[in-house]
Amino acid sequence: MSLLIKTNPMQQQQSPFNTNESNKRVVLQTRALNLWYGENHALKNINLPMTENEVTAIIGPSGCGKSTYIKTLNRMVEVVPNVKISGEIQYRDRNIFDKNYLVEELRTRVGMVFQKPNPFPKSIFENVAYGPKIHGIRNKKILKEIVEKSLRGAAIWDEVKDRLNENAYGLSGGQQQRLCIARCLAIEPDVILMDEPTSALDPKSTLKVEELIQNLKENYSIVIVTHNMQQAARISDKTAFFLNGEVVEYDDTNIIFSTPNDKRTEDYITGRFG
Amino acid sequence: MSKTVNVKELIQKKDKLAKVKAKIEKFIPLFLFALASISILTTVGILSTLVYETYLFFNEVSFMQFFTTTELRPLSPVEPKFSILPLLVGTIMITLVAMLVAVPIGLTTAIFLSEYASHNTRKILKPIIEVLAGIPTIVYGFFAFTFVTPILREVVPGLQSTNALSPGIVMGIMIIPLVASLSEDAMNSVPNAMREGAMALGATKLEVTLRVVIPAAISGIIASFVLGISRALGETMIVTIASGSSKNFTFDITQSMQTMTAYIVEVTSGDAASGTTAYYSLYAVAFTLFIFTLLMNMLARYIARRYREAY
Amino acid sequence: MNDINSINMVEEKKQYINQDVVKRKMSKRLLLNNIVKYLFLFAASFAVAVLAILLYRVSVDSIGWLNLNFLTNRLSTNPDRAGIIGAVVGTVWLMIIVGPVTMIIGIGTAIYLEEYAKRGRLHSFIQTNITNLAGVPSIVFGLLGLTIFVRVFGFGSSIIAGGLTMSLLVLPIVVVSAQEAIRSVPYFLREASYGMGATKWQTIKNVVLPSALPSILTGLILALSRAIGETAPLVVIGIPALLIPIPGSIFDNFTALPMQIYYWTIDSVLVDEYANLAAATIVVLLIILFVMNSIAIIIRNKFQNRY
Numbered sequence: 096m097s098l099l100i101k102t103n104p105m106q107q108q109q110s111p112f113n114t115n116e117s118n119k120r121v122v123l124q125t126r127a128l129n130l131w132y133g134e135n136h137a138l139k140n141i142n143l144p145m146t147e148n149e150v151t152a153i154i155g156p157s158g159c160g161k162s163t164y165i166k167t168l169n170r171m172v173e174v175v176p177n178v179k180i181s182g183e184i185q186y187r188d189r190n191i192f193d194k195n196y197l198v199e200e201l202r203t204r205v206g207m208v209f210q211k212p213n214p215f216p217k218s219i220f221e222n223v224a225y226g227p228k229i230h231g232i233r234n235k236k237i238l239k240e241i242v243e244k245s246l247r248g249a250a251i252w253d254e255v256k257d258r259l260n261e262n263a264y265g266l267s268g269g270q271q272q273r274l275c276i277a278r279c280l281a282i283e284p285d286v287i288l289m290d291e292p293t294s295a296l297d298p299k300s301t302l303k304v305e306e307l308i309q310n311l312k313e314n315y316s317i318v319i320v321t322h323n324m325q326q327a328a329r330i331s332d333k334t335a336f337f338l339n340g341e342v343v344e345y346d347d348t349n350i351i352f353s354t355p356n357d358k359r360t361e362d363y364i365t366g367r368f369g
Numbered sequence: 370m371s372k373t374v375n376v377k378e379l380i381q382k383k384d385k386l387a388k389v390k391a392k393i394e395k396f397i398p399l400f401l402f403a404l405a406s407i408s409i410l411t412t413v414g415i416l417s418t419l420v421y422e423t424y425l426f427f428n429e430v431s432f433m434q435f436f437t438t439t440e441l442r443p444l445s446p447v448e449p450k451f452s453i454l455p456l457l458v459g460t461i462m463i464t465l466v467a468m469l470v471a472v473p474i475g476l477t478t479a480i481f482l483s484e485y486a487s488h489n490t491r492k493i494l495k496p497i498i499e500v501l502a503g504i505p506t507i508v509y510g511f512f513a514f515t516f517v518t519p520i521l522r523e524v525v526p527g528l529q530s531t532n533a534l535s536p537g538i539v540m541g542i543m544i545i546p547l548v549a550s551l552s553e554d555a556m557n558s559v560p561n562a563m564r565e566g567a568m569a570l571g572a573t574k575l576e577v578t579l580r581v582v583i584p585a586a587i588s589g590i591i592a593s594f595v596l597g598i599s600r601a602l603g604e605t606m607i608v609t610i611a612s613g614s615s616k617n618f619t620f621d622i623t624q625s626m627q628t629m630t631a632y633i634v635e636v637t638s639g640d641a642a643s644g645t646t647a648y649y650s651l652y653a654v655a656f657t658l659f660i661f662t663l664l665m666n667m668l669a670r671y672i673a674r675r676y677r678e679a680y
Numbered sequence: 681m682n683d684i685n686s687i688n689m690v691e692e693k694k695q696y697i698n699q700d701v702v703k704r705k706m707s708k709r710l711l712l713n714n715i716v717k718y719l720f721l722f723a724a725s726f727a728v729a730v731l732a733i734l735l736y737r738v739s740v741d742s743i744g745w746l747n748l749n750f751l752t753n754r755l756s757t758n759p760d761r762a763g764i765i766g767a768v769v770g771t772v773w774l775m776i777i778v779g780p781v782t783m784i785i786g787i788g789t790a791i792y793l794e795e796y797a798k799r800g801r802l803h804s805f806i807q808t809n810i811t812n813l814a815g816v817p818s819i820v821f822g823l824l825g826l827t828i829f830v831r832v833f834g835f836g837s838s839i840i841a842g843g844l845t846m847s848l849l850v851l852p853i854v855v856v857s858a859q860e861a862i863r864s865v866p867y868f869l870r871e872a873s874y875g876m877g878a879t880k881w882q883t884i885k886n887v888v889l890p891s892a893l894p895s896i897l898t899g900l901i902l903a904l905s906r907a908i909g910e911t912a913p914l915v916v917i918g919i920p921a922l923l924i925p926i927p928g929s930i931f932d933n934f935t936a937l938p939m940q941i942y943y944w945t946i947d948s949v950l951v952d953e954y955a956n957l958a959a960a961t962i963v964v965l966l967i968i969l970f971v972m973n974s975i976a977i978i979i980r981n982k983f984q985n986r987y
Contacts, residue, residue: 171569176488200706203571204699213562216585225580226570229709230702241696275566282570283697390879397881398796404788405797408810408855411848415820418827477723485717486724498727503969505909507938508734508962511945515955516737542730549727571702575713596815603817605912610945630819630912637826637916655823659816666815 119146122286122316123168123205128182130160130167132175137163139340141182145286150308150317152331152348154324156363160340161320162210165288168318169205170198187285203230206284210291212271214263214278219246219255222263222274226282241281249277250307269300273307280311287311289319293326305330324364328352336360419659422652426451429646435653439618443636443647451650453657455618459626460658463537463608464601466622470541471597475548476590482549483556484578502546510610513539518611525623531613533622540607544597551596555589556582592673599665603658605630629658738966741959750960754926755935759953764961766926770839770934771908771968773927777843778850778907783900785847786854787889790896793855794862795884814852821849822916830917837918840930845913850903857899861892894983901976905969911938937965 123145130138138160145151145168153161166172168184170191183190191201203226214222223242232238242259246252251273255266263274272292279287289308293301308317308330321327327334328348335345336357344351344360355361427435430451440450478498482491518535522528528535559582567577583590613625614635627635636651753763789810797803825845835841865888873883889896919939927934944958 169569171565174565174568197706197710199571199573199710200703201571202569203697203702207565207569209562209565209569211562213560213566215563215566215581225567226572227697229567229570229572229576229580230697231705232696237696244696278566278570283695394879394881398792401788401792401796404785405792405806407785408789408813408851409806411813411824411851412809414828415816415824418824419820422827474723474726477720478727481720481724485720494724494728497731501727501731503905503973504734505911505938505965505969507909507911507941507945508738508966511941511958511962512734512737514945515741515948515958516733542727545727573709573713575716576709599815603819605817605819605915606942609912609915610942630817633819633823634912634915637822637918643831652823655820659820662815662817663812666812670811 119149121145122147122187123318124185125168126183126185128164128167128184129180130163130172131179133177137340138167141342143335143342143345145316145318146333147316148312148314149332150312150319150330151333151335152327153318153320153335153337154322154327154363155337157322159337161337162290164337165207165290165318165320168286168288169202169207171202171207173198203282204284205286205288206279206282207288207290208272208276208279208292211295212268212275214266214271214274216262216264218260219263219266219274220259223277223281226278230282242277245277245281246274248280248311249273250303250310251277267300269296269303272296272300272304276304276307276311284315286316286318289317291320291322294322301326324352336363338363415659419652419656422649423656426646426649426653429649430653441616441618443650444639449646451646451653452618453629453654455616456627456629456632456654457657458618458620459533459608459612460602460628460630462620462622462626463533463540463612463628464598466534466537467540467544467601468594468598470538471544471548471601472594474541475545475593475597476552478545478549479552479556479590480578480583483553484574484582498546498549501542502550504543506543506604506606507610509539509543510536510606513607513611528623529613529625531611531615531625533612533624533626536607536611537622539611540601540604543604543607544600547600548593548597551593552586552590555586555593558589559585588672588675592669595665595669595672599662599669602665603630603662605634609634629654633658735966738959738962741956742963745953745956746960746963750957751964755924755940759951759957762957764937764940764964766924767935767937767940767961768964769926770936770939773839773930773934774843774846774936775904775908777840777930778847779900779904781844781847782851782854782903786851786900786903787858787896789851789855790858790862791884791889794859795880795888810852810855814856817912818849818910819912819916821845822913824848825913825917835931837920837933838931839927839934841917842914842919842934842936843930845917846907846910849910849913850907853903853906854900857902858892858896861895861899862888864895865891894979898976898980901972901979905972905976908968908972909938909965911942914939915942937961937968941965 121144125141125143125145128138128141129136141164153165155161163172167180168191172178172180180192183192185191186201186205189196215225217225220242223245224238227238227241232241243252243256246255251270254270255274258265263271266274272295276287276292293304296304305326308319311317312332319327319331331348333345334348334351336343336351336355336359338359344355344357346356351360352364355364435451435453437454438450438452439454441452441455442448442450482494486494513535517539518528518530518532521532521535521538522530525534563581563585564577567581572580608628609631612628612631614627614631615625616627616632617624619626632654633651636647642648750763751768752765753761755764755766756762789806793803793806797806822845825841825848829835829841829844830837833841869887869891870883873887878886914936919935920933924933924935941958941961944954944961948955948958
């Protein structure tokens with residue numbers, strides 16, 4: 096069965112089982128979101144739902160604001176000085192910009208995987224255990240269980256189980272990225288944000304991470320930014336197309352890639368620009 | 370009216386000087402090499418001076434006396450004694466005090482500058498710390514002797530007017546900029562991706578700093594401590610002025626102590642005639658000091674290189 | 681197979697992290713973060729406070745002592761008549777030696793290392809040697825000066841002995857900064873010169889050095905300001921505390937500003953007013969250093985980012 100998914104993920108996408116999703120719950124609802132870097136209006140009036148246990152892909156040419164948007168979802172964007180934000184993003188009925196909503200708390204619910212693998216210069220074990228440790232789990236035995244569970248969840252357990260105490264930088268780029276996914280799983284998030292997670296990887300590692308994403312959506316809601324349209328078509332259920340800081344179109348992935356409503360979407364996915 | 374200038378001709382005419390030009394081209398590297406070798410000659414000069422005079426010293430005083438006894442009376446007309454231990458203890462105690470001041474304050478300053486300070490705060494704070502680094506040590510000596518010691522004597526009972534505590538503290542202040550700027554460099558070179566990785570897991574700034582940034586920068590930070598120690602060992606004027614010249618073998622920092630550097634100053638500015646044992650002894654002490662600081666500097670470089678993380 | 685296993689593992693859905701506990705602990709963690717932040721700020725302000733106290737202290741001590749007479753009078757055992765003209769002249773003499781000597785040797789060494797020496801054993805030997813020299817305590821340079829310049833060359837405790845000793849001491853600073861300056865000259869400038877048929881030395885002389893000069897000068901000024909404040913080597917080569925005539929040539933005996941501070945500070949035990957004289961001399965010394973550093977910064981800012 097796993098072989099089938101490997102060889103033809105499109106088949107699964109197009110099955111009637113996946114298109115019937117009007118009753119899916121929305122995890123993250125963005126309403127009238129605007130964002131400025133100083134004078135630069137980077138996100139313009141964004142309204143988008145992110146649905147539960149699905150993969151939502153965000154595509155668009157570089158500089159369209161897709162990375163900025165995904166970093167807004169866990170408020171990592173606020174690290175940049177001179178950022179101004181208006182509008183709201185509702186995560187499970189709470190506005191994440193609410194004064195009482197601590198960013199640290201939000202980020203334990205909305206995890207993130209970055210463009211370039213960024214493991215800490217620590218052992219593989221310590222990398223995964225870092226999150227649980229800062230959140231107060233000290234018990235060695237429990238930590239070990241979490242580490243194993245997370246590494247298995249990220250489909251890297253078999254490759255690293257014999258060298259958990261080795262430095263994470265001894266791993267290949269693809270393994271490092273799956274380790275970062277495991278690190279993210281260890282804090283048991285609800286939503287996982289992925290900012291071009293395969294752009295720094297070779298094709299083989301990319302395929303592994305894509306498979307992994309397919310499996311993860313059973314338990315997590317996933318938002319993925321990608322500049323690779325084939326990837327978006329292969330792995331996502333919903334797709335949003337960004338252009339110049341605006342959402343041009345949002346729909347089921349198979350609709351976007353077969354019968355888009357907007358001319359610009361069509362131009363982009365058929366490779367006329369971008 | 371104007372004659373047309375033929376550049377080609379001019380160049381050809383000039384090329385008659387080609388021989389001279391070629392000679393210059395050959396001579397220049399030799400001349401520059403001669404200049405570059407002056408730095409090597411300096412090292413050779415330092416080493417040969419220290420080794421030769423130290424050799425003469427050990428002709429007259431045994432190795433055992435120098436390194437295992439505890440009495441130092443270089444100018445005693447009756448029975449001069451030469452042990453380096455009182456000086457070693459003095460040097461180490463004062464260095465210890467200095468590092469107790471410089472390490473915590475230097476490191477926290479570095480953390481603040483690198484992780485917490487806003488752009489504007491850093492723009493004000495960094496130059497001030499650089500100014501502190503540019504103040505001559507003689508000024509710190511004056512500060513220790515006329516300001517810090519009198520204040521400490523109000524607080525610390527039994528503190529002598531020259532002691533190890535006051536110059537130790539002031540020396541620590543002197544070393545803060547060194548530790549702070551080198552540690553900050555090390556922390557700045559930790560990629561932001563690593564901070565973001567931790568923040569995305571819900572870590573607070575403190576947790577990011579303590580558990581990610583500092584471990585990643587630890588080699589550079591420790592190297593800065595070791596360089597600080599090296600500076601403290603070789604520092605002269607603060608201790609010469611404020612720690613006195615007692616050659617007692619003591620660990621009590623409220624007492625006067627002499628460091629290796631202060632001993633060298635005392636003997637050279639005194640009347641120890643060239644050729645006496647006391648005169649040679651200062652080379653033996655200087656040689657010891659030289660070895661210590663050299664080892665520290667090499668250790669710092671080794672740590673910084675060996676444990677540099679490959680991110 | 682592998683994938684199915686991992687799915688099964690996740691599907692057990694055993695929760696280890698209790699969100700309520702995380703929430704409860706979060707405020708404590710953030711509080712700690714805030715407290716520590718102010719602790720860090722406090723520590724970082726320590727340096728500022730010390731600098732303020734130090735400057736305040738020497739300024740106050742020098743009030744009433746720092747005046748035109750103090751600057752123009754000669755040394756005297758009578759505090760009211762004592763002046764530092766001798767020390768100022770001595771320091772200027774010292775710089776007249778250190779400046780050109782370190783400039784020629786320092787820039788020459790830097791050009792050799794950056795442009796001529798092949799990257800190999802000799803290169804790294806010289807480079808390591810310079811790095812090590814930079815870490816040698818200044819007092820050891822003093823002993824070198826005492827042995828070689830004062831005794832072997834027979835210069836005595838003269839300006840030339842002090843100047844050469846000081847030059848060797850600050851040489852590593854000049855070499856390293858000149859190397860960085862030369863390295864930062866973009867390669868396309870060299871190519872442009874070679875492309876017109878210029879020789880290597882012509883290229884260095886006409887293209888590389890003029891472009892690198894501002895940075896080299898900045899490094900040189902910083903090295904000089906280090907030399908102005910250095911005391912230990914001068915003490916070791918035996919600069920006297922006596923009342924000496926104002927030096928007229930490089931072979932004369934001399935005294936310098938930091939030496940003056942040194943003697944007045946240790947003798948303040950005998951005559952209280954000497955502490956004020958030392959403070960006044962410190963103010964003069966710091967003003968000189970401040971001016972030199974400002975010049976260095978101005979040069980640096982003016983010529984920054986030209987490519």
